[in-house]
Amino acid sequence: MQSSTPAGRAGRPRSAAADTAILAATRAALVDLGWSKLTLGDVATRAGVAKTTLYRRWAGKNELVVDAVxxxxxxxxxxxxxxxxxxxxxxxxxxxxxxxxxxxxxxxxxxxxxxxxxxxxxxxxxxxxxxxxxxxxxxxxxxxxxxxxxxxxxxxxxxxxxxxxxxxxxxxxxxxxxxxxxxxxxxxxxxxxxxxxxxxxxxxxxxxxxxx
Amino acid sequence: MQSSTPAGRAGRPRSAAADTAILAATRAALVDLGWSKLTLGDVATRAGVAKTTLYRRWAGKNELVVDAVxxxxxxxxxxxxxxxxxxxxxxxxxxxxxxxxxxxxxxxxxxxxxxxxxxxxxxxxxxxxxxxxxxxxxxxxxxxxxxxxxxxxxxxxxxxxxxxxxxxxxxxxxxxxxxxxxxxxxxxxxxxxxxxxxxxxxxxxxxxxxxx
Amino acid sequence: MQSSTPAGRAGRPRSAAADTAILAATRAALVDLGWSKLTLGDVATRAGVAKTTLYRRWAGKNELVVDAVxxxxxxxxxxxxxxxxxxxxxxxxxxxxxxxxxxxxxxxxxxxxxxxxxxxxxxxxxxxxxxxxxxxxxxxxxxxxxxxxxxxxxxxxxxxxxxxxxxxxxxxxxxxxxxxxxxxxxxxxxxxxxxxxxxxxxxxxxxxxxxx
Amino acid sequence: MQSSTPAGRAGRPRSAAADTAILAATRAALVDLGWSKLTLGDVATRAGVAKTTLYRRWAGKNELVVDAVxxxxxxxxxxxxxxxxxxxxxxxxxxxxxxxxxxxxxxxxxxxxxxxxxxxxxxxxxxxxxxxxxxxxxxxxxxxxxxxxxxxxxxxxxxxxxxxxxxxxxxxxxxxxxxxxxxxxxxxxxxxxxxxxxxxxxxxxxxxxxxx
DNA sequence: TGCTAACCGAGACGGTACGTCGGGTCTTAGT
DNA sequence: ACTAAGACCCGACGTACCGTCTCGGTTAGCA
Missing domain, CATH: 1.10.357.10 (Tetracycline Repressor, domain 2)
Known part of the structure; x- marks a missing residue:
C-alpha cells in the first residue's frame, strides 16, 4: 500500500539536543555526586528531560556513563x-x-x-x-x-x-x-x-x- | 576492626567466627553477583548472621569489601x-x-x-x-x-x-x-x-x- | 460529540467509522481488562486508530466510557x-x-x-x-x-x-x-x-x- | 537448638498504631482527592509511614479502601x-x-x-x-x-x-x-x-x- | 486538476505513580 | 552485652500510561 516509509521513519524524530544535554548532565552529576550516588532520575532532571527519554536511549547507568566519559x-x-x-x-x-x-x-x-x-x-x-x-x-x-x-x-x-x-x-x-x-x-x-x-x-x- | 574486650567486659563477647564467615561470604557473593548486585542482606544470609551483626562491625559495603579483598x-x-x-x-x-x-x-x-x-x-x-x-x-x-x-x-x-x-x-x-x-x-x-x-x-x- | 462542519469547512472531514470502531473497542477492552486496566493506548490499538484521533474526540477515559456504555x-x-x-x-x-x-x-x-x-x-x-x-x-x-x-x-x-x-x-x-x-x-x-x-x-x- | 519461637515470634512486631493511621489517612485522601487520584504514596506520607509498610499489610489500593470504608x-x-x-x-x-x-x-x-x-x-x-x-x-x-x-x-x-x-x-x-x-x-x-x-x-x- | 486545510498514523516527549528492592536503623525476644 | 529476626523509614529503581507534541503523508471539497 504505502511504500515511502523506507525503514524507520514515521513518528516524531528523537531530539538531538537531548543526547547532548543528557551526556553533559551525566558528567555534571558525576562531579557533584560520584558514581554510586548518581541516579538516572537526577541526571534526567539536570538535563531537563524525562526519565523515559533517557531510558529510551541508554540501557542503564553503565552504558550512559561510558558514553559520557x-x-x-x-x-x-x-x-x-x-x-x-x-x-x-x-x-x-x-x-x-x-x-x-x-x-x-x-x-x-x-x-x-x-x-x-x-x-x-x-x-x-x-x-x-x-x-x-x-x-x-x-x-x-x-x-x-x-x-x-x-x-x-x-x-x-x-x-x-x-x-x-x-x-x-x-x-x-x-x-x-x-x-x-x-x-x-x-x-x-x-x-x-x-x-x-x-x-x-x-x-x-x-x-x-x-x-x- | 574491633577491640579485644578493652576493659569493661560484661555481656556476651562477639563471635570471632562471625568475622571469618562474613568475609568469606562477601567474597563468595562477589563471585556470584559482582559488586553492584551484592547486597549486605545477602552477605548476612550467606554468613548465617543477622544484618545487625554485620553493621556492628563494618560501616558499610565499601569497608567490608576492602577487607574481604x-x-x-x-x-x-x-x-x-x-x-x-x-x-x-x-x-x-x-x-x-x-x-x-x-x-x-x-x-x-x-x-x-x-x-x-x-x-x-x-x-x-x-x-x-x-x-x-x-x-x-x-x-x-x-x-x-x-x-x-x-x-x-x-x-x-x-x-x-x-x-x-x-x-x-x-x-x-x-x-x-x-x-x-x-x-x-x-x-x-x-x-x-x-x-x-x-x-x-x-x-x-x-x-x-x-x-x- | 462533534458539530457537523459548523461554518469553516475546508479540509478532510473526520472519519465516521472511527467513532464506531473506538466505542466498540472500548467495550471490548472493558470486557477483557475492566475499567482500571483499560488504557487509551490499548483502545486506540484495538480500534486501529492513533491515540491522537481518540483524544481529538473525547476528553478522557471517563467521557469515552460513558458514551460506550x-x-x-x-x-x-x-x-x-x-x-x-x-x-x-x-x-x-x-x-x-x-x-x-x-x-x-x-x-x-x-x-x-x-x-x-x-x-x-x-x-x-x-x-x-x-x-x-x-x-x-x-x-x-x-x-x-x-x-x-x-x-x-x-x-x-x-x-x-x-x-x-x-x-x-x-x-x-x-x-x-x-x-x-x-x-x-x-x-x-x-x-x-x-x-x-x-x-x-x-x-x-x-x-x-x-x-x- | 532453640524451641521457643512458637510460630511467628521473632523480630520487631508490627506497629498497631500504623494500621489506624493508615486507614484514617486513606479516608482523608479520599475526601481530598477521590479514588482515582488517590495514590498509595500519598496515603503513606499522610500517615507518616513508609510506602513499604503499607504494602506489607495491604495488597493494593482496593483492599486498603475496602477496609477504610x-x-x-x-x-x-x-x-x-x-x-x-x-x-x-x-x-x-x-x-x-x-x-x-x-x-x-x-x-x-x-x-x-x-x-x-x-x-x-x-x-x-x-x-x-x-x-x-x-x-x-x-x-x-x-x-x-x-x-x-x-x-x-x-x-x-x-x-x-x-x-x-x-x-x-x-x-x-x-x-x-x-x-x-x-x-x-x-x-x-x-x-x-x-x-x-x-x-x-x-x-x-x-x-x-x-x-x- | 490541482490547492489546501483538516485529517490521519506513528511515535517521541515531559510527567506522575507504580510496586519492588536495598540501605541502614530500631525493637523485640532469646542466649 | 551479645545474637537472630524482622519491621521500620527512606530513596532509587525501571516500567507503564498519561495527555501533548511533532513528524510525514493522506484525503476530501472547492475552485
Whole structure:
C-alpha cells in the first residue's frame, strides 16, 4: 500500500539536543555526586528531560556513563613538541590531567568495575574509549619515524603487541598513580615515567640491532 | 576492626567466627553477583548472621569489601627463582592470577572507584592493600642487591620514588591489561613487561653505572 | 460529540467509522481488562486508530466510557405483555441482563464512582444514560393508564417525584443485587421485586385514601 | 537448638498504631482527592509511614479502601423510635448521611466497580461491609415483632430472601438516588421510600394476613 | 486538476505513580 | 552485652500510561 516509509521513519524524530544535554548532565552529576550516588532520575532532571527519554536511549547507568566519559578523552591530542620524548610527556600529562577530573576518574573506574561481569559493557568500553585513543600512539610513532628517531617497524604483528603494551603501561601507570597511590601525576613523575618507557622500549624492541 | 574486650567486659563477647564467615561470604557473593548486585542482606544470609551483626562491625559495603579483598593479596609471595628478572616475572604472574579472579577484580575496582570521592576509604585501601604489598618490591630489591645484580641504593628518597614508580607501573599495567584491554596477562606478556621494566630502570635510575 | 462542519469547512472531514470502531473497542477492552486496566493506548490499538484521533474526540477515559456504555442501554425496550406487572418484570429483567454483562457493570460503576468528584461527568451520565431511559417508565405508565390499570396522574409534580422514586428503586435494587450482593437478578427475584413495588406504589400513590 | 519461637515470634512486631493511621489517612485522601487520584504514596506520607509498610499489610489500593470504608459503616445503629416505620426511616437516613460523605461514596463505588472483575475483592466487600450491616435489618425485625407490628416469620428460608430483598432495595435506592440521580436523600424522600417499602412488604410477604 | 486545510498514523516527549528492592536503623525476644 | 529476626523509614529503581507534541503523508471539497 504505502511504500515511502523506507525503514524507520514515521513518528516524531528523537531530539538531538537531548543526547547532548543528557551526556553533559551525566558528567555534571558525576562531579557533584560520584558514581554510586548518581541516579538516572537526577541526571534526567539536570538535563531537563524525562526519565523515559533517557531510558529510551541508554540501557542503564553503565552504558550512559561510558558514553559520557568517552567524550572526555576525545579532547586528547598529540602535541608536536619536536621530539618523541617530549611528545610522550605531553600526551601523558594531558591524560593525567583528564584523569584528575573527578568525573573521569569516578566514572571510568566504576564502569571498569562493572565490566568485569558484563562482556558487552567491556567491549563497549574497549571500542569507545581504549581503541579510539590508540590513534595517539600510532600518530606518535609515525611522527617519530618521520623525524628519524625510530626505525620503521617491519613486523606488523610485533608492532601491534608493542602498541598494546605501551598503552597498558602508560594508561595503567597513570591510573594507578592517580587513583590508588593517590599521588599527583605531575610533570616530574611523568618525566620519570616516559624516560623509563623510552629506555625500556629502545632496549627491548630492536633487541639484536642496537647494543646501545 | 574491633577491640579485644578493652576493659569493661560484661555481656556476651562477639563471635570471632562471625568475622571469618562474613568475609568469606562477601567474597563468595562477589563471585556470584559482582559488586553492584551484592547486597549486605545477602552477605548476612550467606554468613548465617543477622544484618545487625554485620553493621556492628563494618560501616558499610565499601569497608567490608576492602577487607574481604585485602585478604586475597596476602597470598602473594616472592618466589626465589635465582635472578631478579625471574623473581619479577614470578610475582607479577601471581598478581595477575589473583586479579583474574572475579572477586578480586570486581571488588577492587569498585572500591577504587568509590574511593575517588571518599578520602577515608582511599586511605584504607592504600594501607590495607597497596602499602602492605610493597614489601614484595623491597624484598626483591634486597635479594637482588645480595646477589650483586643491583648496586645498593644510596639515596633513600630516590629509592622511595623508584619503588613507587615500579609499583604503579607493574600494578597499573597488569590491571589495565586484564580489565581494560581484556587481554590475558600470561607468561609471554609478563616477560615482555618485565623486560621493558628492567631495561628502563637500569638505563634510567642509576644513569652512569649500568651497561647491562 | 462533534458539530457537523459548523461554518469553516475546508479540509478532510473526520472519519465516521472511527467513532464506531473506538466505542466498540472500548467495550471490548472493558470486557477483557475492566475499567482500571483499560488504557487509551490499548483502545486506540484495538480500534486501529492513533491515540491522537481518540483524544481529538473525547476528553478522557471517563467521557469515552460513558458514551460506550450509554449505547448499551439503548437496547432496552418495553415489551407489551398485556399487564403492567408483566411489563415491569420484562423491562427489569432486560435491565438486569444488560447489567450482568461485564462491560456494563464495570464501566458503569466506575464512571459513577468518578462522577462523585466531577459534576460535569455526573451530568453527562444523567443525561446520556439515566434520563434517556426514563422513557420506559413513562411509556409503561401511559400504557397502564390506557389499559385502565392506573388512574391518570393529576399532579405533574407528584408524578415526577414518583417516577424518580421508581427509577431509583428499580435501578438501585438491580445494581445492588447484581454487583454487591452478588446474587442473580433472575426471574424469581424480579417477580418479588416488582410485586413489592406495585403493591407499595398502589398503597402509596393515592395518598388521600389512606390516612395512615 | 532453640524451641521457643512458637510460630511467628521473632523480630520487631508490627506497629498497631500504623494500621489506624493508615486507614484514617486513606479516608482523608479520599475526601481530598477521590479514588482515582488517590495514590498509595500519598496515603503513606499522610500517615507518616513508609510506602513499604503499607504494602506489607495491604495488597493494593482496593483492599486498603475496602477496609477504610468498612469502618465508616460501623457507625450505623438502629434508633429505637417506637415504631417500625420510624425505625426504618431513621436508619435509612443515617445510611444516606454516611453515603453523602465523599470518602464513602467515592471509595465504595470504586471498589464495587473493581470488584466486578475480582471475586476475592467482591467477597471481601460482602463480608466486611454488606453482611456486617444486615444486623440492622434483623434487629429491626426482632424489635417490630416484639412490639407486635409484625408476626413472627415462620419460614427461615423465606425470611432470608426477604431480608436480602429489603437490603438490596434500601441500599440500592439510596445509592442510586445519591450518586446517580444526584438528588438529596432527605427526610421527605426517605419517608416516601419507607412508605413504599412497608406497604409493599406488608401486601406481599404475608399475603393473606395484611390487615393494616 | 490541482490547492489546501483538516485529517490521519506513528511515535517521541515531559510527567506522575507504580510496586519492588536495598540501605541502614530500631525493637523485640532469646542466649 | 551479645545474637537472630524482622519491621521500620527512606530513596532509587525501571516500567507503564498519561495527555501533548511533532513528524510525514493522506484525503476530501472547492475552485
Amino acid at each position: 568517552a567524550e572526555l578523552f576525545d579532547e586528547l591530542e598529540l602535541p608536536d613538541s619536536g621530539s618523541l620524548a617530549a611528545d610522550i610527556e605531553g600526551v601523558v600529562l594531558q591524560f593525567a590531567t583528564i584523569l584528575a577530573r573527578p568525573e573521569a576518574a569516578s566514572g571510568l573506574m566504576a564502569v571498569v568495575a562493572e565490566s568485569t561481569r558484563d562482556a558487552a559493557l567491556r567491549e563497549r568500553i574497549r571500542t569507545s574509549i581504549v581503541e579510539r585513543q590508540k590513534r595517539l600512539v600510532l600518530e606518535g610513532r609515525a611522527r617519530a619515524e618521520a623525524r628519524g628517531e625510530l626505525p620503521p617497524e617491519p613486523d606488523a604483528g610485533q608492532a601491534g603487541r608493542t602498541v598494546d603494551l605501551i598503552f597498558d603501561l602508560v594508561a595503567g601507570a597513570v591510573v594507578h598513580r592517580t587513583l590508588v597511590s593517590a599521588g599527583a601525576a605531575d610533570e616530574e613523575w611523568v618525566r620519570d615515567l616516559s624516560r623509563v618507557l623510552l629506555t625500556g622500549l629502545a632496549g627491548t624492541v630492536q633487541e639484536p640491532a642496537a647494543p646501545r | 585485602a585478604e586475597l593479596f596476602d597470598e602473594l609471595e616472592l618466589p626465589d627463582s635465582g635472578s631478579l628478572a625471574a623473581d619479577i616475572e614470578g610475582v607479577v604472574l601471581q598478581f595477575a592470577t589473583i586479579l583474574a579472579r572475579p572477586e578480586a577484580a570486581s571488588g577492587l575496582m569498585a572500591v577504587v572507584a568509590e574511593s575517588t570521592r571518599d578520602a577515608a576509604l582511599r586511605e584504607r585501601i592504600r594501607t590495607s592493600i597497596v602499602e602492605r604489598q610493597k614489601r614484595l618490591v623491597l624484598e626483591g630489591r634486597a635479594r637482588a642487591e645480595a646477589r650483586g645484580e643491583l648496586p645498593p641504593e644510596p639515596d633513600a628518597g630516590q629509592a622511595g620514588r623508584t619503588v613507587d614508580l615500579i609499583f604503579d607501573l607493574v600494578a597499573g599495567a597488569v590491571v589495565h591489561r586484564t580489565l581494560v584491554s581484556a587481554g590475558a596477562a600470561d607468561e609471554e606478556w609478563v616477560r615482555d613487561l618485565s623486560r621493558v621494566l628492567l631495561t628502563g630502570l637500569a638505563g634510567t635510575v642509576q644513569e652512569p653505572a649500568a651497561p647491562r | 450509554a449505547e448499551l442501554f439503548d437496547e432496552l425496550e418495553l415489551p407489551d405483555s398485556g399487564s403492567l406487572a408483566a411489563d415491569i418484570e420484562g423491562v427489569v429483567l432486560q435491565f438486569a441482563t444488560i447489567l450482568a454483562r461485564p462491560e456494563a457493570a464495570s464501566g458503569l460503576m466506575a464512571v459513577v464512582a468518578e462522577s462523585t468528584r466531577d459534576a460535569a461527568l455526573r451530568e453527562r451520565i444523567r443525561t446520556s444514560i439515566v434520563e434517556r431511559q426514563k422513557r420506559l417508565v413513562l411509556e409503561g405508565r401511559a400504557r397502564a393508564e390506557a389499559r385502565g390499570e392506573l388512574p391518570p396522574e393529576p399532579d405533574a409534580g407528584q408524578a415526577g417525584r414518583t417516577v424518580d422514586l421508581i427509577f431509583d428503586l428499580v435501578a438501585g435494587a438491580v445494581v445492588h443485587r447484581t454487583l454487591v450482593s452478588a446474587g442473580a437478578a433472575d426471574e424469581e427475584w424480579v417477580r418479588d421485586l416488582s410485586r413489592v413495588l406495585l403493591t407499595g406504589l398502589a398503597g402509596t400513590v393515592q395518598e388521600p385514601a389512606a390516612p395512615r | 468498612a469502618e465508616l459503616f460501623d457507625e450505623l445503629e438502629l434508633p429505637d423510635s417506637g415504631s417500625l416505620a420510624a425505625d426504618i426511616e431513621g436508619v435509612v437516613l443515617q445510611f444516606a448521611t454516611i453515603l453523602a460523605r465523599p470518602e464513602a461514596a467515592s471509595g465504595l463505588m470504586a471498589v464495587v466497580a473493581e470488584s466486578t472483575r475480582d471475586a476475592a475483592l467482591r467477597e471481601r466487600i460482602r463480608t466486611s461491609i454488606v453482611e456486617r450491616q444486615k444486623r440492622l435489618v434483623l434487629e429491626g425485625r426482632a424489635r417490630a415483632e416484639a412490639r407486635g407490628e409484625l408476626p413472627p416469620e415462620p419460614d427461615a428460608g423465606q425470611a432470608g430472601r426477604t431480608v436480602d430483598l429489603i437490603f438490596d432495595l434500601v441500599a440500592g435506592a439510596v445509592v442510586h438516588r445519591t450518586l446517580v440521580s444526584a438528588g438529596a436523600a432527605d427526610e421527605e424522600w426517605v419517608r416516601d421510600l419507607s412508605r413504599v417499602l412497608l406497604t409493599g412488604l406488608a401486601g406481599t410477604v404475608q399475603e393473606p394476613a395484611a390487615p393494616r
